[in-house]
Amino acid sequence: MSAHVVPRRIYFTVFTLLMVLTFATVQASNLDLGRWALVVALVIACVKATMVMLWFMHVKYSSRLIPLGLVGGFVWLMLLLGIVFSDYLSRGWVPYPGK
Amino acid sequence: MWSDLPLWPDQASTSAAQVDALYLFLIGLTIFLTALICGLVTFFAVRYRRRGPGDPVPEAIEGNTRLEILWTVIPFCIVMGLFVWSAALYVHLSRPPDGAMQVNVVGKRWMWKLQHLNGRREINELHVPAGSAVELTLTSEDVIHSFYVPAFRVKADVVPGRYTSMWFRATRPGTYHLFCAEYCGTKHSGMGGSVIVMEPAAFQAWLGGDTGESLVEAGTRLFGELGCATCHVDAAADSPSRGPKLAGLWGSEVTLHGGGTVTADEAYVRESILDPTAKITEGYPGVMPTFRGLMNEEQMLQLIAYVKSRGVAESAPPARKEAAQ
Amino acid sequence: MTPTSATSHQGEPHAHQFVDAAQQAHAATLGMWAFLITEILFFGGLLTAYAVYRWMYPEAWADASSELDLGLGAFNTAVLIGSSLTMALAVHGAQTGSRREQISMLLMTILLGGVFLGVKVVEYSQKFEHHLVPGAHFRFPGAEAPHAELFFGMYFGLTGLHAAHMIVGLGLLLWLLAGALRGRWTPDYATPVENVGLYWHFVDIVWIFLFPLLYLVHRH
C-alpha cells in the first residue's frame, strides 16, 4: 500500500554495520574492561537493536505512534528492572542486627 | 454481652498504641470523607430529582478547573501527611533498639521453634518479659511463613534462606495470640500458639528454670564437631591460617577477593558456610567446602551465635546482644 | 488480517469492518506493533530474573558462561542477522511486486532460520552430554555449582523461549512462501509480509541481546 519502500542499498549497509558491530562486541569481550564490559556489550546491543528497528522494521518511516509505543515498552521494562533492583540494592542499607 | 463481640484488639506493646493512633486518625478521615461524599450524593439526588418526563434538560456544566485543582491538591497534602506519619512508624518498627533481648525463631510447617540465648527452647510459645525490648531473628526451613502477634501490632515474613528480624516491647503481662499470617499449606491455620508476657522477675525464674546448653555453647560444640577449627585458627597475627580469623570479625567490613566489601552479619556468615566461594575474603584461598545439608537452620543460628561471641569489630557500634546474655 | 469479503466502492479489497484498505493496513501494522510490545515485556520478565541473579552471583555467571561455545554463538548471531537482511529484502520484493525476489528471499530466510535452529540443537546436545542441563544430572566443578545451575536454567529458559519464537516464525515464513508462490503478495497487499517481517526482526533483536548476555559474560 502506501508503505515506504526502502532502497536495497540501505538494507545492505545496515547489514554490514550489524556484522561489524557483532565482531566488535566479541572483540570487546576479550579486553579486560572490568565492570564496563557489561556496559559496552549492552551499548553495542542497543545500537544494533536500534538499527534493526529503524531500517529493517521501517520505524524511521512510520507514524510517530509506533516509536512512542516502542519507547514506552522499553521504558516499562527498564522500570520493572529498576524498581526490582531498588529493592535488592537497598536491602543492605538497613543497619542489620549486630552490625 | 460485648465479650462475645470484641471490636478492638488488646494493646500489649509500646508500638500498639502508636499504630492504633494512626488507625484512629484514618478511621476519622474515612468517616468524614464518606459522610461528605454520601451526604452530597444524597442531597443532590433528592434536590435535583427528575419530577417528570417534561423536565427541561439541565444546563450543561462542563467543569471548573479551580475546583479540580482544589480537590487534587487537598488529597495530595493529606496523603503526604499520612506518608510521613506512617513512614516514621515503619522505620521505628523496623529498627530494633540497642540491647534488645535476642530470640531465634525457626518456622517449619506447621510449628514455630524458638530458642532463647541461654539455650532454653520453646515450641509454639514465646515467653517474654514485660518492659524490655525483644528482638526476634527469624528464618524458615521450608516455605514462607509470617510471624504475627496482633496484640503487639507486629508481623514479619519468615523466608527460607534468609534472616528477617522484628522487635517489640511488651507492656502488659498476659497471654496473646501468635499466628502464622502467610499461607503455608494444609495446616496453616493451626500454625499458631501464644506469646506469654511475664513480669520480669517471673520471666527470669522461668528462663533459668531449665537451662540446657546455651546458644554459644552449642555453637562452640558444633564448631569443633564440624572441624571448623582446623582452618579458622586465631594464631598470632602474622602466622598464616587457611581461613579468616573469627575474633573481631562480627560487624566488621570484610574486604573481598576481586574487590568490594561486605559487612559480616547473619546473612554473610550464613552464606559463607553454605556457599563458601561466593564471597572469598581477600588474601585467603577459596578452599572451604560447603556445609550445605550438614546442618539445620537451628544449628546455623547456633554457629552464628558462636561467631558473634568471638567478638565484635572495634569499629562497630556498641554491641547490644552481649548485654542480654 | 487477510481480506475476507467486501470489495468496497474504491475497488481495493479489504475486510468488511474497515472503511477502506488504507485503514485496514494501518490497523494491521499497529496491531502487530502492539503485539511486539507485549513481547518486549514477555522476554523482559525473564531478563529481569537473569539480571537479579547475575548481580547476586557474578562469579558463577562468569564460570558457567565460559562453558558455552562462543564460536557457535557468534556464528548463529551472524546467521540470524543475515536472515533479517533476507527478510527485509523479501518485504522489499512484496512492496515492489517482484515475485522472484519474494520467493528467493523467503527461501533464504527459511534456510538461515533452519541453520540457526540446527546449531542450537548441536549446542543443546553438547550441554546434555556435559551434564549442564539443570536437574538431577547436573554436574559442575567447584563450589559454585548451585548458582551455575541457575545460570543454565536461565540459559535454557531464554534460548528455549527464543527458539520457540523462531519455530513459530518459520511456520509463518512457510505460509508466506506458499502465498508468494501463488502470487498473493502485491504492492497493494503486502501487509502480511511486512508483519511477519516485523516479527522476524523482533526475534532477531531478542537474540542481539541474548548473545552478549549469555555468551560474553566474563571472558578476558
Place this chain on the structure above:
Amino acid sequence: MNRPHAEPALDYITAQYGVRSWLLTRDHKRIALLYLASVTAMFVLGGLFAVLIRLELLTPAGDLMQAETYNKVFTMHGIMMVFFFLIPGIPAVLGNFLVPLMVGAKDLAFPRLNLLSWYLYTIAGAFTLYAIVVGGVDTGWTFYTPYSTSWSTSNVIPVAFGIFIAGFSSILTGLNFIVTIHTMRAPGLTWFRLPLFIWAQYATSIIIMLGTPVLAITIVMLGLERGLHIGIFDPALGGDPVLFQHFFWFYSHPAVYIMILPAMGVMSELISTFSRKPVFGYPFVACSSLAIALLGFFVWGHHMFTSSQSVYAGLVFSILSFLVAIPSAVKVFNWTATLYKGSIRFDTPMLYAFGFIGLFTIGGLTGLFLACTGLDIHVHDTYFIVAHFHYIMVGGTIMAYLGGLHFWWPKITGKLYPEGWGRLSALIVFAGFNLTFFPQFVVGYLGMPRRYHAYPPEFQVLNVMSSAGASILGVGYLIPLVYFIWSMRYGRDAAANPWGATGLEWQTTSPPPTENFETVPVVTTHAYDYHAQAARERAAAAGGAGGGGGAA
C-alpha cells in the same frame, strides 16, 4: 418471524440461526454474548466456592471440611473470580459489545482474533475446571513460592497453565481495543469527544498489554521451577522466593486496575445519563484513567511491606501508592459534582451507580490504611485486606458491572428488564454486601489472618454476621440472573434509546444490526450533549421517522 419484508433490517441476533452461527461468529456483539454466558458461569462457580467458605467460617472449629479441602476452596474462589470473572468481566462483555458501537465502527479491528480470544478463555477455563475435578489446587490465587513450586502436592501446573492461556485471551482483547480506538473512530470523533467508557477501556488495554506478558512469563518460570527444578525461586540453589512476589505483583497489582478502570468507565456513563448532564471535568476524568493505568504499575511493592523487601523500597512503594489514590479521588469528586443541578432519575442502573460511589469511597479510603507502611504491618494478610479488596472488587467492579448490564440490556437484547425487581435487587445487593464485608474490617483489625480454616472463638460473632450477609448477597445476585433470562423471552420490547442517552450506541436500533449502523455516523458534538439529544428526540417526534441516523 415470518413477516416477509417491510421491517428495515434484521438485527444481529436474528440475522443468523443455529449453534454454528454462534460458535463461528465474528460479530463483536455475538462474541460479547458468548463471553457473557461463560463469564456468568464462572461467576456462579466462584460464588459457590464463596458459599462453601462462608459456611465453613460459621464456626471457629474447622468442622465442615478438611483443612486441605478448605484451602482448595478459597484458592479456587480466588482464581475463578479474579482471572475468569473480574478481569474479563467488563472489558470482554460490555467492552466487546460497546467499543465498536461507541466509536461508530462496524466491528473491532480483528474480529477473528476476538473470537480466538473467547476460545482461549474457554480453553483456559476448561483447564482450570479439569484441575478442580482431578483434585484442585491449594496454593492460594497468589501462587507464592516456594510453596507452589516445591511443597504443594496439588495440581499447580494445570491451573497455572489455564491462567497463562487466559492471559493471552486478555491480551488479544486489549490489543483489539487499542487498535480499534486508534484507527476506527467515526468521522469527527476526536479523542476528547470519546465517551469516558472508551477512555477507561483504552487505559485498561494499556495495562493489559504491558502487564499481562509479565504474568505469562512468571507462570512459565513457575512451571519450569516446579517441573524441572531449575532453581529460580528455590533458596537451596540460590534463588530468591521473594523475586516471585515482585513479578507476580508487577502484573497482579495493575490487574486490580484492569478490574476497576472499566467499572469507572461504566460509572461515568451511568451518572451522566441519569442526571442528563455531561460528566463534570471530562478531561480530568479521562486523564485520571491514564494516570491510574500508568502510576498503578509502580505501587506493587505495597503487597510486600512485610515480605523482607528493603525498608527503602517499602517507603518508595508507599509514597507511590498514596499518589495513585489521588486520580481515583478526583473521579469520585467529579461524579458527585456531575449530580449538581442535574435532572436525576432513580432507575436500577443509577441505584447501582450510587452504591458504587459509597462502597468505592470506603474501599478506596481503606486502601490508604494499607499504603500506610507502619499500619500495613499489622493488617497485612488479615481479613482487613480481604474486606478492603472486596469493597473495591465486589462493591466497585461488580456493582458497576451489574449497573452497566442493566443500562445496556435494552440495547443488547432489545428487551426491557422488570424495573421493580431491578431496584429491589439493587437494594438487596447493597445491604447484603455491607453486612458481608464490613464485619471483616473489624475482625481483620482484631488480627484474624486470611486463609484460616479454623480461628479462635472470639472472632465468631463477626464471622457469623459476614456469613449471614453473604446469604443475602447471594439472593441479590440470583434475582437479576432470573429476570434477565426471563426478560429475553418475555420482556417488553425496548426502544432504540430508552434512557435518552447520548452515546452513538443509542443512535442505532435495539438490538443493533450486524454492521451496527445503517450509515456511518458523523460526530459533531462532545460525548454528553443532552441538548442535542433532546433536539433529536423532538425532531424524531415531529418527523415521526425512526430514531436511527447520524448525530448531525
